[in-house]
Amino acid sequence: MEPSEERDLSLEELAQGAKSATQVVATASTSTKNAALAMMAQEILAHSDEILAANEIDLKMASELGLASTAIDRLRLDHNRVLAMAQQIKEIIKLPDPIGQVTSGYRLANGLNVRKVRVPLGVVGIIYENRPNVTSDAGALCLKSGNVALLRGSSAAINSNRVIATLLRGAIGEVGLSPDVITLIPFTDRASAGEFMRLNGKIDLLIPRGGRSLVEAIKENATVPYVIDGDGNCHIYVDESANIEMAIEIIENSKVQRPGVCNAVETVLIHTKIARQLLSALDERLSSVQLRGDLNTTAIVPRALLATDDDYATEFLDLVLAVKIVDDMPDAIDHIRRFGTGHSEAIITESYANANYFCERVDAAAVLVNASTRFVDGNQLGLGAEIGISTQKLHARGPMGLVELTTEKYVIEGSGQVRS
Amino acid sequence: MEPSEERDLSLEELAQGAKSATQVVATASTSTKNAALAMMAQEILAHSDEILAANEIDLKMASELGLASTAIDRLRLDHNRVLAMAQQIKEIIKLPDPIGQVTSGYRLANGLNVRKVRVPLGVVGIIYENRPNVTSDAGALCLKSGNVALLRGSSAAINSNRVIATLLRGAIGEVGLSPDVITLIPFTDRASAGEFMRLNGKIDLLIPRGGRSLVEAIKENATVPYVIDGDGNCHIYVDESANIEMAIEIIENSKVQRPGVCNAVETVLIHTKIARQLLSALDERLSSVQLRGDLNTTAIVPRALLATDDDYATEFLDLVLAVKIVDDMPDAIDHIRRFGTGHSEAIITESYANANYFCERVDAAAVLVNASTRFVDGNQLGLGAEIGISTQKLHARGPMGLVELTTEKYVIEGSGQVRS
Missing domain, CATH: 3.40.605.10 (Aldehyde Dehydrogenase; Chain A, domain 1)
Incomplete structure (x- = not known):
């Protein structure tokens, strides 16, 4: 024709x-x-x-x-x-x-x-x-x-x-x-x-x-x-039991490896007990990334901007990362329930019970334990090619x-x- | 409450x-x-x-x-x-x-x-x-x-x-x-x-x-x-190779056993070569059913009313059956493509090739060979209970x-x- x-x-x-x-x-x-x-x-x-x-x-x-x-x-x-x-x-x-x-x-x-x-x-x-x-x-x-x-x-x-x-x-x-x-x-x-x-x-x-x-x-x-094939406002929750080194590697990979795609992480939720240790390390490692956090985050990382609810709701698709310090895992899951788009949600933990609890209760196309959100992709998961990533629940x-x-x-x- | x-x-x-x-x-x-x-x-x-x-x-x-x-x-x-x-x-x-x-x-x-x-x-x-x-x-x-x-x-x-x-x-x-x-x-x-x-x-x-x-x-x-969970405008196509006795049993069951449900048959398509034989028998067997057919049908069955396209498009849910005499199987499939609602479509045939051709080419939730359309039901198919019958292609x-x-x-x- x-x-x-x-x-x-x-x-x-x-x-x-x-x-x-x-x-x-x-x-x-x-x-x-x-x-x-x-x-x-x-x-x-x-x-x-x-x-x-x-x-x-x-x-x-x-x-x-x-x-x-x-x-x-x-x-x-x-x-x-x-x-x-x-x-x-x-x-x-x-x-x-x-x-x-x-x-x-x-x-x-x-x-x-x-x-x-x-x-x-x-x-x-x-x-x-x-x-x-x-x-x-x-x-x-x-x-x-x-x-x-x-x-x-x-x-x-x-x-x-x-x-x-x-x-x-x-x-x-x-x-x-x-x-x-x-x-x-x-x-x-x-x-x-x-x-x-x-x-x-x-x-x-x-x-x-x-x-x-x-x-x-x-x-x-x-x-x-x-x-x-909707937004990917993806989260990583770092549990109190997390291996901090692993958490840093995964967060960096999920944010920086290709920030403009839907399976990049947009918000990191950090258990309060490990917040200072993790954030200090992230501050250094993610020097190219703009951080936007809650008041507790900005207290630990002075360069972080204060995050609004709009930030938590935004798929930045850029070298920007929202951060929130949470009291416990249910607090993290509530945040994901409120702001998540049902794409990919990860937990970093060494706790068997917490891994299972998170995977069972977080409602998303993919939940990950101790792995980069960047793996949620048709090629990576062995489907061959993909025509999109469904963030709805029906059909696909x-x-x-x-x-x-x-x-x-x-x-x-x-x-x-x-x-x- | x-x-x-x-x-x-x-x-x-x-x-x-x-x-x-x-x-x-x-x-x-x-x-x-x-x-x-x-x-x-x-x-x-x-x-x-x-x-x-x-x-x-x-x-x-x-x-x-x-x-x-x-x-x-x-x-x-x-x-x-x-x-x-x-x-x-x-x-x-x-x-x-x-x-x-x-x-x-x-x-x-x-x-x-x-x-x-x-x-x-x-x-x-x-x-x-x-x-x-x-x-x-x-x-x-x-x-x-x-x-x-x-x-x-x-x-x-x-x-x-x-x-x-x-x-x-x-x-x-x-x-x-x-x-x-x-x-x-x-x-x-x-x-x-x-x-x-x-x-x-x-x-x-x-x-x-x-x-x-x-x-x-x-x-x-x-x-x-x-x-x-849409309409069931279901068809039975009776192939020239059909076992006529079997066709009559299946048509009667599909129409009369419970006419008010979505998997009841609404139109029978009959290969021209067996039309006279089948229709004469159906005329007698379906005495409680009003027939609406094309001109060729009314020539064979005088009590049949003349069918309009509206009849062919209607899910009667009643003791009414539309009839059409077709030249061959592709003609029948074209009719189903035009008027079918994608619910259940059956062929009565003794031909291996025609059974396969029909099943492959008819686009419906269920295609049946030599069986009553009334089987397309969650309980009958072993699903236990059903919440409906989807006539769409996505999800279910x-x-x-x-x-x-x-x-x-x-x-x-x-x-x-x-x-x-």
Whole structure:
């Protein structure tokens, strides 16, 4: 599909095309899907110059429009990032195909054979912000899981996304599947985002990849089913029994290794009995990190700013760390209950009882004992690639890989059974 | 809690009370939960006269208000129905507790021990129509799965629901759990239903138990996560290779055994080659059923009315059956794709290839071969009790039992691991 051809179709028509493509990709063999993925990677590598040229146009417009430097960084592709896009597709080829997996099966007393089988969802809609690599990552994950990807990227990345999508669609067509298995919506205005969220009957799962305002817009307006990839306001609670050296290593890693991501730690809760010892050491070790603490913290660490409730509620995504000294573990858990976003919460402890108590009572996608919050990630946890990290409880919780892009159906085989 | 006490609390306050009760019930032992359930069954049996007296008031008002006889039937309790409520709770005691189940677990190369553990959702909100037994069924299922039930029944059943809820709450209090584990919302006006659907942060899962208008209202207005227990416009496709005797038995059972439920068949699709033979036999066997067919059907069965697209789209829930003669299986699958609601779809066939083709291509919660659609039910499929049948693809699909009232969390145990 050429860009010019795209423009002639309405949002509704593009979505209908995506829906129609579900039937073939849902029953495509793993070999066919892998052949399409291999071709996709090849096309991206063969046409990296075109991708970079389109990206150059996006970057120029973004800078003229005065986009923030972080937004421009997310938008920017370079040779290595294009290589990484192709590499990611190749990694997805290696992952096991979830479709057709029998997740349970049994025979009933009346002789009916029952099994639950993994099947694709159908059309997976992705609304995303500036990163053009989402176009290929999401497209590849959807294809491998037998789904159609209906992609709605940002206006800033439209030229990059168009070129990438056209390459992917060509690759898919080469192996005999419908190019509509990856469908890019060329409309990037606000109204079309609203329409996209209400494509009932056309989108089987909507996943937002973006900031809080996008998530709020979806919660408020979406009428299609969705899974929220929300904020990660992650905590580390350092118990009185903690190994202080270990606590420092883990806090530093969780905060500094990559501060701009959702599984970075944002607040450290410290048991009062070890507060002075830990904070003095952290003060030194985290010299590059701005600290914001309660009054007791500022008394120990003079450079720390006084934290407000807003600070405790904020996902800084930056070299800023909130600190609070707590009376005991229940106090820490209460704080997490109040400010946590259900992403990743860690305890550093040497106490068997406290580790179990914390893990049982903290309500989050992931709870960790004596480990960096940075491990809560699809690749790190062995899921292969991830399409997001769900902070909701329904359907998928935590890193979402190929399995989370599927649903199950009952297949019930009989020989004439009727109900009495 | 006495009814008078209830009235003093706002919807928001009642929901907050429910939320607060989640912590204790989530970590309650199976023995404690089972003890509460046993006490609940006992209280219902001991106070069946009070339940029936309250129900009498509801029935009187319903008849004064001119409610339809089917609605009044759903509202009506009698001695046997009260016994059945208690019996259902006793059945739930016997079911395995899903909480704490480890659904997968592994050790990563870096020594982290990862496991996924089943945990309660938190607060499960149920909006339901007239059946007062939903109060005890849903309350018991939520409690067993470690959840709090926040119940919002209809105005017609309010007196019955109040008495039942008060009994259940008393029973729960007896074993030392918070009575708020079952919280009945006493407000039954339309506006409060809208508020209920938007109790963000208070309701973790909303399940509607009611007709299409309730489902539509939820799709349009709900901002909390929900699972739709939607229409069952179920089909049986009779393949040219079908055993005609078997087809007749299955169609009769699927239509007549209990026509008013969602897994009853509504349309039979018949391969043209066997249409005359099958329809002549059905005409006789289904003499109590009104038939509505296409032109070819009415030519064979003169008593059949001419079916419109509206008929094909309708869940009759009555002794009415739509019929369509199709050219082949793809034609049947297209019809199901157009009119099906993703509930239960069956094929009657002796062909191995056609059975597989149908099962693979029909997109529904359950596909059946040579068996009555009436088997698609939590009890029949061995789930024990069910809180509904999901016709959506996310989180739960098909009959929802205790497991579908849970989510999972990652527990990641380390010894100081950091990410490099």
